Amino acid sequence: MADKIKVMIVDDSALVRQVVSQVLAKEPGIEVIATASDPVFAVDKLRACWPDVLIVDIEMPRMDGISFLRKIMTERPTPVIICSSLAESGAQATFDAMAAGAVTIITKPKAGLKSFLEDASNDIVQAVRAAARANLRALPRPGSNAAVNALNRPKLTADAVIAPGMPTAMARTTEQLIAIGTSTGGTQALEAVLTRLPATCLGIVIVQHMPEKFTAMFAERLNGLCDIEVREARNGDRVMPGRALIAPGGRHMMLKRSGAQYQVEVVDGPLVNRHKPSVDVLFRSVAKFAGSNALGIIMTGMGDDGARGLKEMHDAGARTVAQDEASCVVFGMPKEAIKLGAADQVMPLDKIPEAMMSYTRSAL
Numbered sequence: 001m002a003d004k005i006k007v008m009i010v011d012d013s014a015l016v017r018q019v020v021s022q023v024l025a026k027e028p029g030i031e032v033i034a035t036a037s038d039p040v041f042a043v044d045k046l047r048a049c050w051p052d053v054l055i056v057d058i059e060m061p062r063m064d065g066i067s068f069l070r071k072i073m074t075e076r077p078t079p080v081i082i083c084s085s086l087a088e089s090g091a092q093a094t095f096d097a098m099a100a101g102a103v104t105i106i107t108k109p110k111a112g113l114k115s116f117l118e119d120a121s122n123d124i125v126q127a128v129r130a131a132a133r134a135n136l137r138a139l140p141r142p143g144s145n146a147a148v149n150a151l152n153r154p155k156l157t158a159d160a161v162i163a164p165g166m167p168t169a170m171a172r173t174t175e176q177l178i179a180i181g182t183s184t185g186g187t188q189a190l191e192a193v194l195t196r197l198p199a200t201c202l203g204i205v206i207v208q209h210m211p212e213k214f215t216a217m218f219a220e221r222l223n224g225l226c227d228i229e230v231r232e233a234r235n236g237d238r239v240m241p242g243r244a245l246i247a248p249g250g251r252h253m254m255l256k257r258s259g260a261q262y263q264v265e266v267v268d269g270p271l272v273n274r275h276k277p278s279v280d281v282l283f284r285s286v287a288k289f290a291g292s293n294a295l296g297i298i299m300t301g302m303g304d305d306g307a308r309g310l311k312e313m314h315d316a317g318a319r320t321v322a323q324d325e326a327s328c329v330v331f332g333m334p335k336e337a338i339k340l341g342a343a344d345q346v347m348p349l350d351k352i353p354e355a356m357m358s359y360t361r362s363a364l
Contacts, residue, residue, distance in 0.1 A: 004031040005132045008051040010042045010068070011035075011083065012060045019114055020055060020083070023121040030128060037061075039068035050076065053131045056102075058084045058093045066097050073101045079131035083108060095217050103134045103329060104184050104302070107211050130184060130302040130330055138185065138300070138329045138349070158280040158309060160270045162254060162288070176293045176363040177239050177262055178202050178356055179255070179286045181279030181309070183209040183301025185329025189349055190299075191222060194244060196353040199227045202295075202360045203239035205247075205255060205264060205286070207279045209301065212250040219246045235266040247277035254285035262290065273305035279333070283309025292317030295359045297352060298337045300328040307336035310343065320344045321355055 007024055009017050009032060017035040024030045033049050036042035038060045054072065058065040065082065072078055082102045084093075098105060104127050109116055117124070158164075178201075182189055186208045194204075210218060215232050222230040222244075233245035233253050239262040247253035252272070254265045265285075272278035279298070283306055286294050296313040298306045300323055314320045322334040322343035327350070337343050347355060 039063040181306035182299035185300035204244040279306030280309035301333035304336035
């Protein structure tokens with residue numbers, strides 16, 4: 001019993017508390033030690049027994065989930081999973097919770113909640129196990145993030161969106177670019193990296209696992225903090241120096257060539273590695289259309305999305321980097337890429353901006 005992951009659920013919905021408790025109770029190695037209908041009740045229960053993982057809603061009586069999260073992170077940093085609706089009115093609040101240190105997010109609908117939670121039981125369990133392993137010390141502390149929920153369905157590869165193949169022979173170009181893929185812990189990691197880049201940096205294309213409505217707010221926030229332009233990608237946007245394009249939540253983003261220039265194509269399609277956008281889809285397109293004219297970087301994240309894509313970039317002549325374990329919130333995606341031999345270099349988060357600028361200088 002001592003080795004079990006202890007979980008507390010804080011949600012004003014009795015249905016959520018009941019169904020999530022039932023889902024987790026079936027799992028060996030996980031124990032729900034308490035539930036609470038709001039953070040004030042939760043604080044009383046925390047005095048008796050502190051969990052390894054907290055599952056927290058945002059909109060609750062007496063104290064909202066963000067205030068509770070900040071209190072937890074100040075008093076005793078603990079992995080927190082946000083379980084929240086994607087209602088537009090609550091999207092900013094949920095994003096603020098991610099920025100405050102939540103390690104991942106489960107998105108729940110307004111209707112059909114019971115069946116959704118039951119169908120997504122595998123994802124809830126995986127989120128709890130990943131959160132329990134999260135390295136909270138690796139979370140950058142901004143001056144005072146997300147794994148997207150994926151339903152239990154077949155795990156497709158990038159073949160479902162873009163055909164494999166060797167780099168496509170096209171007109172020669174001197175333009176180069178940087179491609180980044182990340183997931184759990186990535187919102188904080190991307191902020192730490194992008195805010196250190198000058199406007200002279202090469203064009204950047206990014207997949208951060210994040211639901212619809214969140215990527216636009218995330219990009220807008222980063223744009224206000226960075227010297228480079230950061231925005232949610234639109235179909236046909238050009239990849240150019242001083243600009244970072246973030247794949248929209250709920251859409252795949254691929255690199256394309258237009259003459260001697262690079263641009264992005266934003267498309268719908270099936271989940272790849274249970275994600276949309278998928279890092280593998282982006283990285284394969286970069287391997288195919290940029291080849292050796294690219295730097296690929298895989299950072300903190302749960303699962304293996306992007307590992308095979310980074311290997312394809314590596315095999316196409318691109319330079320490749322994986323974030324090291326010590327600086328990752330979750331060492332999943334980089335670990336899998338390293339195991340495949342996809343990474344030329346493994347480095348801590350704080351060294352990645354200089355690696356990007358070194359690559360930029362070599363391209364001039």
